[in-house]
Amino acid sequence: MKREYRQRTLEVHAGEMPDPVTGARATPIYHTSSYAFESADKAKKLYALEEEGHIYTRISNPTSEVLEKRVAAIENGVGALAQSTGMSAILVAILNIAGNGDEIISSNNLYGGTYTLFKNTMPNWGIKVNFVDTHDLDAYRNAITEKTKAIYCESIGNPQLDIPDFEAIADIAHENGIPLIVDNTSAITMVKPLDHGADIVVHSATKFLSGNGTSMGGIIVDGGKFDWTNGKFPMFTEPDESYHGLVYSEAFGEKAYIMKARAHLMKDLGTVMSPINAFLIIQSCMTLSLRVNQHCANALKIAEFLKNHEAVSWVNYPGLEDNENHEMAEKYLNGNYGCIVSFGIKGGIEEGKKFIESVELLSHVANIADAKTLVIHPASTTHSNMTEEEQLSSGITPDFIRMSVGIEDVNDLIEDIDQALKKAID
Ligand SMILES: Cc1ncc(COP(=O)(O)O)c(C=O)c1O
Structure with missing residues (x-):
């Protein structure tokens, strides 16, 4: 599937091809928790992340993979990760780069659930969120400290409907060696934040992506351009003991962020989307x-x-x-x-x-x-x-x-x- 296809074509086709086993034209619902390994050697390589393939649905699933590729194409990213809800997408997007002692800067005009997560829950884990006025560029600049790991905003802030100046905020983030994360739930297809300097996009797939108020879901999209080796993000440059000392930036290059979110965080936290929801959201993508x-x-x-x-x-x-x-x-x-x-x-x-x-x-x-x-x-x-x-x-x-x-x-x-x-x- 050519990445250069236009928006409507990507919404209908990206990530999908007839099922290699049955020829089914629609993406099947692979409702399985686990996958039979071809050999002991192959299993070992899959577990060491040396080869691509499925092990267990808490890490990856072929139906969800189609949705991930589709939304990555729609948002012009290099990869995506489907999540159980929009809240888990936001949580995993941040925990992937911030921990105890770190700080995040967020625009103050946010969906109420995100505001509560940032204001009340994250501080309990040692992550402090500093809120700034969406349009006050100096406030973003002034709030950055040595501990700041990201700037966060919504593309159409809910409920005040503030639209941030993505390019100006991305410049401030990048001048300080940190990424810009944008919740693009409210403006999907209207704007592609990754084309305007954002580094990570998150969605509540429960909204436009699902489209009819049925399925819960979330998705994280990786722009693939941020330099995680700039010294501020040791989690990408130092060995991960969970994978025999694997170094994400070396093993996965431009996909380091999204691979760590999958193989480390989603595996540990279990925030996975169900394959049935992935199937339903794929159907809705076609009319997005x-x-x-x-x-x-x-x-x-x-x-x-x-x-x-x-x-x-x-x-x-x-x-x-x-x-x-x-x-x-x-x-x-x-x-x-x-x-x-x-x-x-x-x-x-x-x-x-x-x-x-x-x-x-x-x-x-x-x-x-x-x-x-x-x-x-x-x-x-x-x-x-x-x-x-x-x-x-x-x-x-x-x-x-x-x-x-x-x-x-x-x-x-x-x-x-x-x-x-x-x-x-x-
Ligand atoms: C902008 C925005 N982001 C995230 C969420 C959270 O998504 P979910 O309800 O799928 O967890 C919502 C929910 O309303 C939202 O409006």
């Missing part, structure tokens, strides 16, 4: 940008509708020309602006609740990027683990409603939103 384009077109129309609605006090959508992230969206998102529209309902918390209880077609659900349109009140749900002060500094006001726009007929969505808004302020 068709769906994403429809999500984004609907979201823009709904944002414009909300802007002129009597019950709405403000609308946040990067596709609106007066939005503070519009310039960055134009620079990086290729004419799309994401599926999340947030708005404030006149009145506040009570009107917000009434709106959510009055929608008929929209679902009240804690998810995003589902084919179905979803609404939620972040202050009392996804971001309720934050203090009121933290919520406000992340832009989560009591009147804030987040909508993840799906791929239904937009006229039906607008009619439902309109009737619910009218009821809410009645």
Whole structure:
């Protein structure tokens, strides 16, 4: 499969070929925990990572391998690793390069689960995360210390919809010998962060990649360009005792990061994706940008509708020309602006609740990027683990409603939103 094929072709074909044993054209679900070794000698070489091949599904699986190759192609990376969830992708991406005593810098506008992981859980393991304003380049620079191992951000920050200046932040990271990790869950196919200087991309495959709110999954993609031998990352240049003294940078070159994540961390932590989920997500990949384009077109129309609605006090959508992230969206998102529209309902918390209880077609659900349109009140749900002060500094006001726009007929969505808004302020 040629890497130069265009996006839609990669979404349908990358990583897949007819099954060599049966000729099955669709990727089979290899639902097996283990694989028979051809010989004792071959088994020894597989265990020493001297040859490619499957040993045990906690390390690799042929169905997941197709998904990994497909998403690596979609994101323009050299390799990928499928994970059980988006959270495990984020966790493994960071633990692969940081440990007790290290620090990470993160933009402060994050999915609530990631914020909690960084703010409350990682410090318990000795990894300190310093939060900075997504757009404040000096804040990133000033937060870097000798102990900093990476900069982390989301491509469309959830829920404030901040779009970082990837190239400027990557330059700051690289000037300091550290990688930029981007969670590209919300902007897959709109931007390829690896083409703009990012080094590692993570996804919650539960969202656009799965596409219909069924399968949980995560994926880490390795850009293959970062120099892990620059002295700051001994885990790639010093022998790994788990593999008879193997040195990842020497054994795997540009794939050192993703091979260590697989052979060391996923093997030890067991954060593996199930082959059935990999199969289901492969099916969804085939319609990925068709769906994403429809999500984004609907979201823009709904944002414009909300802007002129009597019950709405403000609308946040990067596709609106007066939005503070519009310039960055134009620079990086290729004419799309994401599926999340947030708005404030006149009145506040009570009107917000009434709106959510009055929608008929929209679902009240804690998810995003589902084919179905979803609404939620972040202050009392996804971001309720934050203090009121933290919520406000992340832009989560009591009147804030987040909508993840799906791929239904937009006229039906607008009619439902309109009737619910009218009821809410009645
Ligand atoms: C941007 C982003 N990253 C990561 C995650 C976590 O993914 P998962 O729920 O698959 O663990 C989410 C979940 O909503 C998300 O929105």
